Amino acid sequence: MDNGKGGPDESQAWLKSLGFRFDPFEHLNAADDPHLGEYVVDLDKYLSVWEDCPTLVFAPPGGGKTTLRVYTYRSLWVGRDGLHPFPVQCYLPFATVHENWGETFERDFGRALAYALLLSLSCRPERFTNMTADARRALTNFFYAQLGGELQNRLAVLEQEHAPSVLAEQIDRAYLLPDSPTVESVKLFCAEIRACLPQATAHKTGIDTLDDFINLVVRDLNFQSLHVLIDGADGESNYDPQAAAKQVNRLLEKAARWQEQGIYLKLFLPLEMEEFVASNWHRIHIEWTPALLAKVIEQRVYVASGGNFNSLSGAGGIGLRNVPIEQELAEAVAPLPREIIFIAHRLFEAYKNRSQGAGKLEPEDLNAALKEYRADNEQRHISPAAVSAF
Amino acid sequence: MTTPKLIPYSAQDFKGRIEEIKLVKDLTAKIASGKRKAEEPNVITFRGIRTMGKTWLALHLKRTILPQIDGVTPLLLGLSATFDPENYIPQGTEKRDDELFADLDKLNAENPTPEEFCVKALKWIAKQLGTTTTEKAEPSELSRWLVRDIKAKYSHKVIALIVDSAFEANWEYLKKLEEYLLVPLAALPNALIILTGRGNAHPWISPYLRIADEQQVKALNCEETEKQVGERLKEIGVTVEKLMDVTGGNPGLNYFFAYSIDWKSASDTIINLLLDIYSEKYTREIRIYFEALCVLDGFNEDEISLMLAKYHNDEKYVKMTDEDKRTVKQKMLETHLVRWKDGKYVMDDTLRRLAGYFLKSHRDNGKWERLHQGAKELYENWAERFPKHAEYFMTKAKYHADALGIISATEVPSSPSGAKPVKIKDAKIKATKKAVRKKTKAKTTKKSKPVQSK
Numbered sequence: 036m037d038n039g040k041g042g043p044d045e046s047q048a049w050l051k052s053l054g055f056r057f058d059p060f061e062h063l064n065a066a067d068d069p070h071l072g073e074y075v076v077d078l079d080k081y082l083s084v085w086e087d088c089p090t091l092v093f094a095p096p097g098g099g100k101t102t103l104r105v106y107t108y109r110s111l112w113v114g115r116d117g118l119h120p121f122p123v124q125c126y127l128p129f130a131t132v133h134e135n136w137g138e139t140f141e142r143d144f145g146r147a148l149a150y151a152l153l154l155s156l157s158c159r160p161e162r163f164t165n166m167t168a169d170a171r172r173a174l175t176n177f178f179y180a181q182l183g184g185e186l187q188n189r190l191a192v193l194e195q196e197h198a199p200s201v202l203a204e205q206i207d208r209a210y211l212l213p214d215s216p217t218v219e220s221v222k223l224f225c226a227e228i229r230a231c232l233p234q235a236t237a238h239k240t241g242i243d244t245l246d247d248f249i250n251l252v253v254r255d256l257n258f259q260s261l262h263v264l265i266d267g268a269d270g271e272s273n274y275d276p277q278a279a280a281k282q283v284n285r286l287l288e289k290a291a292r293w294q295e296q297g298i299y300l301k302l303f304l305p306l307e308m309e310e311f312v313a314s315n316w317h318r319i320h321i322e323w324t325p326a327l328l329a330k331v332i333e334q335r336v337y338v339a340s341g342g343n344f345n346s347l348s349g350a351g352g353i354g355l356r357n358v359p360i361e362q363e364l365a366e367a368v369a370p371l372p373r374e375i376i377f378i379a380h381r382l383f384e385a386y387k388n389r390s391q392g393a394g395k396l397e398p399e400d401l402n403a404a405l406k407e408y409r410a411d412n413e414q415r416h417i418s419p420a421a422v423s424a425f
Numbered sequence: 426m427t428t429p430k431l432i433p434y435s436a437q438d439f440k441g442r443i444e445e446i447k448l449v450k451d452l453t454a455k456i457a458s459g460k461r462k463a464e465e466p467n468v469i470t471f472r473g474i475r476t477m478g479k480t481w482l483a484l485h486l487k488r489t490i491l492p493q494i495d496g497v498t499p500l501l502l503g504l505s506a507t508f509d510p511e512n513y514i515p516q517g518t519e520k521r522d523d524e525l526f527a528d529l530d531k532l533n534a535e536n537p538t539p540e541e542f543c544v545k546a547l548k549w550i551a552k553q554l555g556t557t558t559t560e561k562a563e564p565s566e567l568s569r570w571l572v573r574d575i576k577a578k579y580s581h582k583v584i585a586l587i588v589d590s591a592f593e594a595n596w597e598y599l600k601k602l603e604e605y606l607l608v609p610l611a612a613l614p615n616a617l618i619i620l621t622g623r624g625n626a627h628p629w630i631s632p633y634l635r636i637a638d639e640q641q642v643k644a645l646n647c648e649e650t651e652k653q654v655g656e657r658l659k660e661i662g663v664t665v666e667k668l669m670d671v672t673g674g675n676p677g678l679n680y681f682f683a684y685s686i687d688w689k690s691a692s693d694t695i696i697n698l699l700l701d702i703y704s705e706k707y708t709r710e711i712r713i714y715f716e717a718l719c720v721l722d723g724f725n726e727d728e729i730s731l732m733l734a735k736y737h738n739d740e741k742y743v744k745m746t747d748e749d750k751r752t753v754k755q756k757m758l759e760t761h762l763v764r765w766k767d768g769k770y771v772m773d774d775t776l777r778r779l780a781g782y783f784l785k786s787h788r789d790n791g792k793w794e795r796l797h798q799g800a801k802e803l804y805e806n807w808a809e810r811f812p813k814h815a816e817y818f819m820t821k822a823k824y825h826a827d828a829l830g831i832i833s834a835t836e837v838p839s840s841p842s843g844a845k846p847v848k849i850k851d852a853k854i855k856a857t858k859k860a861v862r863k864k865t866k867a868k869t870t871k872k873s874k875p876v877q878s879k
Binding site: 357 | 628630631636726755765
């Protein structure tokens with residue numbers, strides 16, 4: 036049961052026909068999916084990513100790095116043993132190698148920290164309003180130094196909408212926090228920041244002032260530690276694993292010192308970078324089998340159906356009774372979750388084209404999706420490393 | 426409505442649950458010795474329908490089993506009122522400080538807000554353990570102090586929190602309890618959390634709860650049923666097997682039927698109680714759906730219209746729209762007595778048994794025969810329409826044919842006409858199989874025809 040949550044609107048009557056509240060295969064980009072945190076499978080293998088130590092997570096493109104990163108972020112926000120680690124997500128393409136990479140990284144990292152804190156505090160404004168006046172001023176200064184004029188714009192969005200989720204949509208949809216604050220507390224938060232703004236300066240801060248930042252986060256905001264989740268190493272088209280690994284190695288040189296300060300790096304990296312990453316920190320590999328890929332579908336179907344069923348046969352007609360749909364799809368695709376989501380999306384498209392959204396899934400929809408996937412396989416880009424890795 | 430008086434929990438009356446108790450004891454021992462690995466869950470979930478004995482299990486663990494283990498501090502938090510004929514209180518009326526009961530199935534003005542309840546629960550635990558609390562404290566503060574103090578003062582003990590009827594509570598309460606109580610405790614190496622409940626799995630966010638060890642609370646076996654109500658069954662001259670034919674070993678129902686004079690009436694009452702009809706949460710309409718579908722071992726929307734048509738003996742139901750069928754299915758799902766399993770919706774076994782027993786014991790209205798006959802014909806029809814799945818559908822058709830055959834062969838009251846029921850021949854099944862074989866052979870012959878040379 037979805038415990039009172041809403042269903043599809045009129046324009047998506049096909050979802051209703053199939054028994055879904057939303058399309059579980061709509062978003063091929065994991066970070067765009069607001070339900071991502073509910074889909075994660077095989078969690079017990081990756082528990083160490085929540086531990087207080089630097090961790091390297093490797094997977095091929097489309098292999099689930101972003102899903103795990105987003106899930107880690109959201110579940111860290113729920114907390115652990117009474118204290119909350121403060122999670123920060125950074126999406127930093129490492130690909131472009133240039134002389135000033137270090138400065139660029141510092142700037143982007145600082146901005147990511149500022150946005151993470153702004154969004155987090157907008158969901159839990161009492162943490163800000165309960166700080167001392169000096170601490171509030173220091174934090175506002177940090178926001179202003181990192182974001183400049185953008186800070187005014189973001190505050191304006193919060194003041195107008197009173198909903199951090201709207202701000203998150205603009206910044207990064209992966210920021211989906213479990214709490215919705217009251218309108219009054221959001222208004223107070225914005226007012227308190229505005230009150231501190233006239234004294235704020237444009238003094239730039241970078242990674243060298245991370246000590247100040249961690250003191251602020253841990254001491255003044257009562258967070259236990261800082262977990263920095265970094266993704267996006269393969270985010271650009273001119274991505275070179277070896278060059279990108281150089282930047283990662285530079286970052287990892289700081290990992291030991293940061294660990295002593297309660298800052299834990301969690302890097303979500305493409306598999307082809309692994310051989311170039313010189314580090315003894317804990318490594319996790321996200322790996323997929325057809326059975327696990329079938330579970331990906333089952334979990335999404337379960338969530339999207341509001342817990343009513345966990346198999347596509349629940350949306351299927353008589354002709355799909357006793358057909359192991361998920362297994363057939365899983366065995367047809369390259370062993371990557373992005374591929375299984377893609378083919379499941381194709382299945383729904385075939386259904387809509389055939390039936391105009393009436394009735395249930397039928398064998399011809401499944402056959403059409405499999406046929407199209409096989410025909411398209413060569414045209415779509417699937418990283419050779421991803422295919423040859425299995 | 427007259428129902429037997431259910432008794433509150435007592436250790437002497439608790440029977441069975443050997444596996445469940447062993448599971449808890451083994452995990453407790455692992456936690457106490459520090460041998461539990463980080464990736465092994467310290468959260469166990471026991472699921473089952475009403476009357477299956479979840480609350481009794483929770484009470485037995487809290488009051489009898491866990492106190493017997495050195496170094497364990499058990500606490501019990503109940504989140505929802507239980508199966509309640511005539512104000513039955515399974516925990517008894519004596520108040521115990523280390524047990525807190527609430528009724529949180531609704532989020533309304535009469536109930537505390539989720540944050541308020543978290544504060545109440547955290548303060549209650551703090552009082553039991555002697556940890557830090559103040560008059561005015563936020564749940565985040567109480568949570569932090571609790572964990573800090575457990576680490577400082579109770580690291581040598583196992584803190585066992587049992588949360589009964591967890592999933593029946595409104596999910597807004599569970600969201601806050603997850604953050605402020607359950608996850609902070611679950612993250613501690615010396616904590617054990619046991620959840621009991623029915624209904625759909627709650628979508629916990631934290632991995633500590635997502636990887637909980639899930640167990641189904643099973644029915645009692647013959648031996649356990651004998652221990653539970655054997656004496657009473659001897660008094661009324663009923664065998665354990667006959668009782669279990671009706672109850673399936675469900676402990677609540679074992680007791681009900683053993684102490685009921687009239688089983689026909691008792692089954693009627695129990696079905697209404699299980700479906701919340703007396704509390705007016707649902708109407709009798711929902712009962713009709715369950716009775717109409719109880720002969721099936723599983724169903725989807727496609728079976729609904731025909732089975733209702735057979736139940737009512739009215740062909741107008743065959744024309745039900747897809748929307749109507751979905752509505753029926755959804756209403757059934759909301760009772761938590763239907764779930765998806767192995768590619769179909771299955772009714773809770775206890776309710777299915779009871780509904781079947783009720784229909785059989787009122788067979789003079791012909792519903793039982795009509796439903797089985799209708800199902801048999803439906804699946805035979807589908808076997809013809811979908812030859813790829815003919816074997817699957819014919820197996821289902823045979824199940825219903827056999828059910829009709831079994832009734833004919835056993836001692837049953839005569840039909841309304843007074844004529845002796847005739848064993849249904851499975852000629853139709855044989856004919857359908859033959860037709861399918863013929864079709865399949867024709868296809869194979871066509872495929873293997875040699876290609877004509879040009």
